Amino acid sequence: MTASRMNETQIDHILKHNQLSVTDSRKKILELFLSSNGALAHGDIEKKTGEKFDRVTVYRTLQVFMEKGIIHTIPTADNSVRYALCKDDCTEGHHHDNHVHFVCSSCGNTICLEDVTVPDVKLPKGFQPEEFQMVVTGVCRECQ
Amino acid sequence: MTASRMNETQIDHILKHNQLSVTDSRKKILELFLSSNGALAHGDIEKKTGEKFDRVTVYRTLQVFMEKGIIHTIPTADNSVRYALCKDDCTEGHHHDNHVHFVCSSCGNTICLEDVTVPDVKLPKGFQPEEFQMVVTGVCRECQ
DNA sequence: GTAACTGCAAAATATTTGCATCCTT
DNA sequence: AAGGATGCAAATATTTTGCAGTTAC
Numbered sequence: 163m164t165a166s167r168m169n170e171t172q173i174d175h176i177l178k179h180n181q182l183s184v185t186d187s188r189k190k191i192l193e194l195f196l197s198s199n200g201a202l203a204h205g206d207i208e209k210k211t212g213e214k215f216d217r218v219t220v221y222r223t224l225q226v227f228m229e230k231g232i233i234h235t236i237p238t239a240d241n242s243v244r245y246a247l248c249k250d251d252c253t254e255g256h257h258h259d260n261h262v263h264f265v266c267s268s269c270g271n272t273i274c275l276e277d278v279t280v281p282d283v284k285l286p287k288g289f290q291p292e293e294f295q296m297v298v299t300g301v302c303r304e305c306q
Numbered sequence: 307m308t309a310s311r312m313n314e315t316q317i318d319h320i321l322k323h324n325q326l327s328v329t330d331s332r333k334k335i336l337e338l339f340l341s342s343n344g345a346l347a348h349g350d351i352e353k354k355t356g357e358k359f360d361r362v363t364v365y366r367t368l369q370v371f372m373e374k375g376i377i378h379t380i381p382t383a384d385n386s387v388r389y390a391l392c393k394d395d396c397t398e399g400h401h402h403d404n405h406v407h408f409v410c411s412s413c414g415n416t417i418c419l420e421d422v423t424v425p426d427v428k429l430p431k432g433f434q435p436e437e438f439q440m441v442v443t444g445v446c447r448e449c450q
Numbered sequence: 451g452t453a454a455c456t457g458c459a460a461a462a463t464a465t466t467t468g469c470a471t472c473c474t475t
Numbered sequence: 476a477a478g479g480a481t482g483c484a485a486a487t488a489t490t491t492t493g494c495a496g497t498t499a500c
Contacts, residue, residue, distance in 0.1 A: 183499050185455060204489090216457050221490065223455095237381030237441050264433055275433075281425040283440070288447035289408055289419075296427070296440045297381055303432035327474050329480060348464090360482050365465070367480095 172196070180230040187215055191223050192232070192247075201236050201246035201263065201272035236263050236272060237295055244272050262296045268305035316340070324374040331363050336376070336391075345380045345390035345407065345416035380407050380416055381439050388416050404438070410446035417446060 173192050177184045190211050195202065198210070207220050224245055227233045233245045246263070262278040265271075280296045317336050321328045334355050339346065342354070351364050368389055371377045377389045390407075406422040409415075424440045 183454060185499070187456075217489090218458085218491085219456060237439075262427060262429075264429070264435075267436065275430065278427055278429060280440075281427055283406055283422055283425055283442070285406075285408070285422060285442065286419065286447075288450060289442075289444060290446075290450065291408075291442050291444040292411065293443040294440065295381075295443070296424075296438065298427070298429065298433075298435050299437040299439070300433060300435040302434075303430075306432060306434065327479065329474070331481075361464090362466085362483085363481060370480095 176232060180232060182226065182230065187213075187219050188223055188226075191215075191220070192227070195233060195245075195247040199274060201244040201274070203242055203244050237297055238265055238272070246272070246274055260294070262298055264302060265297060265299045266302035266305055267299055268301050271302060273302060320376060324376060326370065326374065331357075331359055332367055332370075335359075335364070335367050336371070339377060339389075339391040343417065345388040345418070347386055347388050381441055382409055382416065390416065390418055406440045406442055408446060409441060409443045410449055411443055412445050412449035415446060 173189050173196065174184055176192060177188055182188060190213055191207060194207065194211050202210070204220060204224065207224075208215055208217075224233065227247075228235070228245075233247045236244045236246050238244055260279050262275045262280060264273045264275055266273070275298075280294045283294070285291055317333050317340065318328055320336060321332055326332060334357055335351060338351065338355050346354070348364060348368065351368075352359055352361075368377065371391075372379070372389075377391045380388045380390050382388055404423050406419045406424060408417045408419050410417070419442075424438045427438070429435055
């Protein structure tokens with residue numbers, strides 16, 4: 163089994179596992195997420211796949227992926243919406259997504275630092291935390 | 307000197323200190339920020355001041371306040387833009403804004419947890435951090 | 451064959467820009 | 476009085492919705 167073939171199987175599996183029909187756009191968009199180790203903005207999808215998807219299709223696909231928990235949004239201080247599929251958790255339909263995200267102020271890329279876990283913090287009495295997210299802004303490895 | 311009078315002095319001072327002319331809309335918007343301990347979305351400003359500001363004025367005011375470092379945006383996972391003025395740092399035109407933000411999934415409010423500092427994390431080699439931001443989602447004190 | 455997905459058109463929102471008028475200094 | 480700020484109109488940009496045609500199962 164070749165690598166690409168394995169990848170294809172994986173893509174199909176994720177879609178089927180989430181009760182989604184396997185269509186061309188969904189496969190290509192999901193493949194893009196699987197092959198990029200960073201987060202993607204809506205605009206990136208048209209660009210980086212090279213395909214000329216209808217905008218509406220992209221919106222709807224991202225929305226469905228969100229509902230199914232395949233991807234999720236990442237908070238960014240600059241207000242741009244970015245989506246990411248993160249290795250283990252997100253394919254399960256429930257994200258702990260417990261790692262730090264790095265936004266490069268030079269190239270603009272958002273990178274999932276899979277190995278850096280979000281540290282715990284103590285909240286004041288009365289606050290019931292559900293999810294912790296941490297975003298670090300700075301200059302990434304490539305842009306040094 | 308009454309409390310409100312002191313507040314007025316403070317508002318004027320912040321504006322003058324940042325070389326901004328003291329206008330009605332700026333005073334009212336800044337006052338709103340000073341009196342709310344949470345973060346505000348663009349829409350909140352028309353609502354919570356009760357005033358019927360021109361939308362453009364609100365956009366421009368927020369933009370100027372951002373440039374001067376009076377307020378800053380807070381990252382939110384749900385993609386809504388929220389602005390906050392945070393006690394000490396932000397009035398100085400340079401924010402470390404080193405505390406945790408709490409977004410309540412029930413009432414939607416964003417609260418600055420002034421007393422909870424963002425813990426340090428070790429990044430992989432090659433990443434040059436500039437700013438750390440941490441957002442906790444959950445249920446706030448009021449919504450329990 | 452049927453239900454679900456896509457793409458087009460268009461509506462609804464959100465944000466930005468230009469310019470004449472008004473207000474602060 | 477001069478420069479900057481506001482408000483209106485309108486240009487852009489972004490996101491959502493409806494519907495007919497197409498595709499997956």
